[in-house]
Amino acid sequence: MISVMNVQKQNNRIAEDLDSVVLEVLHSGKYILGDSVSRFEREFAEYCGVKYAIGVGNGTDALVIALKALGISEGDEVITAGMSFFATAEAIASVGATPVFVDCRKDTFLIDAELIEEKITSRTRAIIPVHLYGQCADMDRIKNICKNKNIKIIEDFAQAAGASYKGQRAGSMGDVGCTSFFPTKNLGCAGDGGMITTNDEAVYKNVLALRVHGSGNNGLFMYRMNNKLPEDTVFDFGNYLPKYFNFVLGYNSRLDAMQAAILSVKLKYLDEWNKRRTEIAKCYYEGINNRKVSLPYVEEENVHSYYVFPLIVEDRDKFREFLLSQGVETGVYFPVPLHLQKAFESLNYKEGDLPVAEFMASNVVVIPMYPELEQSEIEKVISAVNAYS
């Protein structure tokens, strides 16, 4: 059986390096923050082309903390795409704001920039474009829409580590970027992990505060900012550790030291792995030829990271069953569009509100995509797709 993703094969190839850094952290006795986290934060910031990268517990927390760091809360509206992993919208709701869903483009599957403007109200505080499946959203148009409106842009690049748009890396184009190191992502760790990227020093300090319970000097910074106090307002910690003084409500959400060490090893390979994904995609574009199957469209300005390779098919269940009978596993990302998730029923969306997101939910299917796929396996996938009738 050819699986959709395979983490084990990737880890096996670099097993010695992984084993040694994991043991090093284990025996160091230092597990929370520390050198391995700050080193990986520096490396990842440099990789993305941003000033700051802050490691957090997972990609969902990255979104929640980024929203909080921008001061978004109850009564605010945040626009996002109708098709994404649930966490994108969940994060908006969990800070008390209201998610406002915009439909996707039928060719790229990404948020349709043309439909954003009509959803903007006096309460709109941010837009979260999702670089879905590994392709960056239309950032120039989104930036233009937000310009002079005091609407922040938060990139959800959990599926697009290493992707780029007009030469800029995913995670470097908005006010804030959020990504996930969930094991199957383009850059994955051996557990949960996430990162926030930004060039904005105030956001950086707020995020540093929020990941450690709103405490310490960064907590004090955020408190001063929230209460519009002068920056030189002094606070006396006495003889105590600043970390025991809490100024705002935050979280316990830090990138684990062991995961950071693993990620430092893996980051060196990310470009090579993404390149291999692109080669596999090229084989799929050249080899797949079945009038019942459409292939994804990639904008010229984009370097896709091919987190997954999505196809559009009629009669998806039948297609999946057929491929399975040929020894090829498939997946669905995702079967329910965000606006129709039960958890959002109080928002009163109904079927038909976002026709493209709904179409994607019933017709997108992903085929095997990971850098270690063998050429013979790629050919087997192509033959199976072409044999479907």
Ligand SMILES: *Cc1c(COP(=O)(O)O)cnc(C)c1O
């Ligand atoms: C994976 C993912 C997330 C959430 O990441 P976790 O680390 O699992 O919390 C958020 N958004 C998108 C688009 C994702 O694919």
